[in-house]
Amino acid sequence: MNRHPNPGVLRRLVDEPAGVTDADRAHVAGCADCLTGLADATADATAAGAALRTRADDVDVPAAWDRLSAALPAAASPARTARRRGRAPRAAGVRRPLAAAVAFAAVLSVAGVAAANDWLPVFRTEQVAPVAFDSADLVALPDLSAYGTVEVTGDGDLHTVADPAAAAAETALDVPEVAELPGGVVGDPSVQVGGQASAVFTFSDDLAAQAGGQAPPAGLDGSQVRLVAGPGVAQIWSSASGVPALVVATAVAPSADSSGVPFQTLRDYLLSLPGLPDDLAAQLRTFTADGSTLPLPVPADLVDSSSADVDGVTATVLESRDRSMAAVVWVEDGVVTAVAGSLGADEVLEVARGLR
Template sequence: MRHPTEHPPRRAVRAVLRSPVAAALAVAVVLAGAGTAAANDWVPIFRTERIEPVGVGAADLVALPDLSAYGDVVVTGGDGPREVPDAAAAKARTGLDVPVVRTLPRGVAGEPVHQVVGEMTATFTFSADRAGKAAAEAGQPLPPPPPGLDGQRVRLVAGPGVAGIWSQPAGVPALVVGRAVAPRALSSGVPYASVRDYLLTLPGLPDEAAALLRAFGPERDTLPLPVPAGRFTTSRASVHGVPATVIATRDRTLAAVVWVDGGVVTAVAGALDAAEVLAVARDLR
């Protein structure tokens, strides 16, 4: 049971970490590029430089076990989102320049409401004992973990972030333009290849997640973005000379574009089509 005073962002991140596909991908992402590090030393191992959409099906969303069944998940920080008076106040709170929309798309009018969220940290500590019990409850043996994995800690840090939100009369956002410090990760030390190969032996790993794990390596600072394959389409684009990912519903009622530049992720989303969100993104100041 969640504590009644737990902040909504912490509940959201905890839910993401416990969602099936995100659980496996999170472990892979935060360990990507990890070399052997001194025990108990926090070593930077990952910094988001690009985003890669990963198509997932409904079956994948229930195929993997709860990450907390394999160790402890502790989420701290992430105060907000909270409304601030204007863009200047948002920058003062986060240190981030708030994107300025020069030309609003059709159906969007007025001034935005500005919100900020603080830096958030999620730390996962792997427990071979807990993982063994979870596997036994599932009726399957747990493969022996590689040396050094038991008690291994990985820490994912994201934020702070800012957003400008234009609402429709019904209260649903018509346009959201946000910016945040992209996720980065640190490790207390274990070779990435060992962890990857071990994760690939776990029962119930969907083919898509397994393929992604195999593709990850020290040279790719790529953050996977799970996208329901049956409901959304993805495509490539360029925003200010930077590679971007466009996501849109198949009925073209919602769309978003997201890109990473200099360790900062920017996103434009709304009740628009792909061409419209791209036009807003390319016109940002």
């Protein structure tokens, strides 16, 4: 057992775990003292985040530039100032783009989903359901690369196209059209297309033995699971400063198939890997019982999840605790659609229900 990482390392695990060494992560996952320290660090960081929350999210940049120009020495080009005055409408501003970015990445990049969760479910997505986990659980999720090899066989090749029609032609998807943009969101969207993304995971008894986990069931060595998602299209409305205010994304939902290994065998093995918290494993066992529900990992300490009806389909609504971001996600006929943005839950639902 290596020595305890210092409190600074525990702090970094809270919000930038990629910056912590594997050795430290492994130590923390198996050390009661460090897990307690991590819980304390998480609680303090969450409290500080709440205390430092701001509402400075709708600044008027053109007006502020005018003000600065007036204060600058005469040499600072008044002509330029006059030309810009009043040009941009007082738009949505820089409401926090994180939800939009996350939803976008989750829908378009299945490789990203797998890497973020260290998790490769075997299923065909027919619905989505939130799986609540504590931020601290992130350190404990098993690293699948210790149990086999992952080969990314298609990376989706994300690129921008001219308009929704071009995206539809390229992906053969029905690209949803937003009936009415929410207040503060203006202009035409930028349209991005991702092709099909796929990855193959090959189980290895040798790697599993080195990782010190439970031995895989007989016959799993060398068997493969192939994960496929996409293509997908995202329409992104930016605010005046260039960050996303609204994202409407649609993609062929993820599916997975294995090389002859039954779903239940894979599921039970994956859920038995060390480090997966018991309550999270129990939730996943329920949600993936039929191999058709895509678990959406949701940090329960930061995000509230609920369900709502979108044109007869049950959708999952996610909203950040500070009410600055919201997303709604649903699956219909093998296609997953997400509407997200720095908006309220009622606003994203209205956009979702108004899609044509």
